[in-house]
Amino acid sequence: MALESRLDLKLSQKLILTPQLQQAIKLLQMPQIELAQTLNNELVENPFLEEEIEEPEMDGQIVEDIGASVSVDDTEIPLEGLMNFSVDEYFEERGSDGRDLGYFAPDIEEQPSYEIFFSKKLDLYDHLLWQLRLSNAPDRVRIVAEVVIGNIDEDGYLRATEDELISSTDANIDTVKSAVELVQGFDPPGVGARNLKECLLLQLKALNLSGTLIEKIIVNNMEDLQKKKYNNIARQYNSPIDDIIAAVKIIEGLNPRPATSFSSVETNYIVPDVFITKSDEGYQIILNEEGMPRLRLNNSYRKLLLRKESLTKEEREFLKEKLRLATELIKSLDQRNKTIYKVSESILKFQRDFFDKGVQFLKPLNLRDVASDINMHESTVSRVTSNKFLACSHGVFSFRFFFSSAIHSDNGQVSSTFVKDIIKRIISEEDPRKPLSDQMITDMLKKQNIIIARRTVAKYREELKIPPQNQRKIYE
Template sequence: MAHEIRQDMRLSQQLVMSPQLQLAIKLLQLSRLELEELVIEELENNPVLEEEAGAGEGGEISVSKREEREVDWEAYLENCYERPLGRSFAEESEEYSLEATLTKKPTLSEHLMWQLHLSPFTPEETLVGEFIIGNIDEDGYLRFGEDSGDETAYLKSITQEIANAVGINEDIVESTIRKIQQFDPVGVCSRTVRECLLIQVKFLGCDDPTVEEIINHHLNHFEKKNYKAVAAALKIPIDKVLDAVKFIVGLNPRPGSAYGQSEATVIIPDIFIHKIGGDYVVLLNENGLPKLRVSSYYRTLISQNGRGSAETKAYVQEKLRAAKWLIQSIQQRQRTIYKVTLSILKFQRDFFDSGTCYLKPLILRDVAEDIGMHESTVSRVTTNKYAHTPHGIFELKYFFSAGVNRDDGTGVASKSIMEKLKNICEIEDANKPLSDQKIADLLRKSGINIARRTVTKYRETMGILSASGRKKLF
């Protein structure tokens, strides 16, 4: 087949996103913290941008504060030994705050290492101990591979693997494991749940043979709260089994959990929704966000066609354009968040008046049509954005939920149903907890017609145990 070169014309349409549109979309999906970081970065990189501030008064105040804080070193040296240790917080100051004195909570690994280096271990034991502590998980367990069901073989395989890794005798490895298991928290470095519980039983000095018998041979019945089967297997009264169960329940099967918890994250809301009188007011949270403006110096430089090469002028023009785009995009972002919040407030008015149980079904399309925007825009706006409401702080995504129809034809959100289910489980008789079918019957009486399997799905989503798991015998 002969090859030939020819020209032809084709007409097509395609969406081309301008840099300004790309920036606006990027800012929409940023969280508040990410936006602050981006603004600070732009202030550092773009000389045309500057932060609005009271230049005259700010300068005078800073100078006066500096003068007030001039230190009289002679007087300080004379009286330094008369002052109490530590810092006095009697006078409030923005520069020094109590939060700045908070220290980081030690991790489980750091806590164990500290005890290891304070203990009279030999150099070989210290080497093994450091390797073991480095392989303890956040629950406090020393796990290697998978437990095949033979606990004795599993424990021996862990010892052998550590011995091969550090090149030290298995007896020294096993001895080191036993010593670390006596560290705080008690039961740490256990290889199985059974070993962890038995270590704690021995540490607490419990001499009840029923406790050890249940832990050694009847943990499966214990987990299912099948105490009658335990009593039948041990041929003892049920009351004696319940006494042993009370003791076992007080043990900690996850000794490292106290150190594995992540620190609380502080959420700064983007929107405040306040109820004033009988109406609600929506306020944007502008605190912490630098107020930007274009530098008057560079604006004048451009308008007066001042000196400089063509390359310099092009650079300033580019930075000026980028600064204006950023300022406009931030303002557009704030306006969009405000519009979406007002629309959510209109659709979910019952929630703001009465609480979570009155949350209605709402989808992105409803809000998008209400404010005249695309669903993808609403999705970006509601991601990682938080609103402070009379009932707490909620992510804007929280107000969107599928639902079911009541018997009267009105809709109810799935989150509202889950809240009702949670309330039912909280007020039920702990000695006779309700089954999923009975909970479904109660919800049906209130007009919410859902199946038993739906109740099960919602219950498991919230981490609520089944009726047998919620039952309390003592």
């Protein structure tokens, strides 16, 4: 077969996302805090962007008084006077009117920085390292123990095996075991454990409860303990059920995550993207712009770009590119706000009864309904409702809260979110000594004309992270 080169024409259609469209999509799905950080970064990187700051309005008379009180001396200082004016004379003149020169005065002590008054929160690594330095262990054990401390996670568990510690320290197995045992004796009790069972046993050792019934239950009956099969445990050890319950209460008081008090994870608070408020004129939709920089184009750089003779070719191309990026960012941000407003307005339209009366009047709704209502693609609505929150008189809700499937009842269709709320309320009002089974909850829903299967109740209960009947039971 001979090889040959030739040209072929082929006609095809492709969907290509332009950089501007990619940026618009990226901004659209950003939550409030992340968007504010992105805009602040753009303010630093793009010289054409500046933040629009509202200046406080001043009364006209005040402005005239200020202008009258300030006198401007236009007298030109001779060059000889400037040349002969010494630094000492300058500060003597500045200080002659009673103004404090601060750090220039010899009798003024330097004030300490405010930064020294802020203490760093002690983390787990520093806390364990401090105890290691106070220990009397041999040097070879202390070296391995420092590596052990470096392999402890934020919950307090050792995430390195003995073989990994041996390979990283070139120590023998006895030294590694001694180092692990040394760290496991540090505060907080339970730190350095390899699993939950070892963590609880270390805490029992610190409480001088080793060798008791509590230790036997942790070693042999973790599965029965999880499922609250206390009668099985009582029969196994031939002990009264009251003793088993007393032992279980002590176990429940132990900490499965001993290092939580040293956690450096910051709490992230929910910031609503949209506020819906009710007034005499009806509902109002307000986009949350708190902490969000208001962008505008910098006129100085725009004028500089017009003066072509003062710029090189590379400088002019750089400024043109930055101007294009700044313009596209402002347009994309404006389009994002309009899209979020339209989606919020559509949700208000479909879920008007919810905003008027509460959760029990939430209606079934899907993304397709909103997309058809505002003449947008379903994927666009999905991006808008992702990781965003809406605040109203009933609380702060995720946008996805308003979208739920329909469940048929004798009174028509009801929202699955409403059914979950009923299940949650039924379980919260049950007797903890005699918790309700999924079938009992199904029967109670049937009395309210909501017909769903038992497995659906179990599914909704698991989505609500509510444990099953036997794990909700409380023994007294």
